[in-house]
């Protein structure tokens with residue numbers, strides 16, 4: 130194997146490892162299913178009482194995970210989302226963020 134090929138293989142392997150560490154969108158889809166009850170609706174407003182729910186699909190994963198960690202720690206305050214984030218592990222948050230970042234805007 131020549132050295133260029135060896136470097137290419139190494140880069141490919143590193144990219145795979147990074148993609149995994151950043152969050153697994155397939156796991157996030159399962160873990161994030163309940164979120165769609167509020168965040169997946171077409172007009173991004175809750176049915177009743179009517180209030181706006183932020184759109185998550187297509188947001189940057191870093192943005193979503195930072196928001197969730199903020200809700201989990203109480204740094205961001207919102208009763209609904211504090212309760213939603215309370216039970217999430219760091220891995221759950223990364224997976225969910227990867228999932229929402231991957232779906233259509």
Ligand code: HEC
Nearest residue numbers: 161163164166167181182183193196197207209210213225
């Ligand atoms: C009962 C409805 C409801 C459910 C279920 C829900 N959310 Fe939310 N979510 C909201 C509302 C309302 C806000 C806006 C809160 C605010 O103004 O801070 C919000 C805000 C957010 C934000 C911040 C978005 C931004 O642009 O600032 C993120 C990220 C988020 N939710 C992720 C999730 C995830 C992940 C789940 C599932 C684990 C979830 N939510 C479940 C109603 C919900």
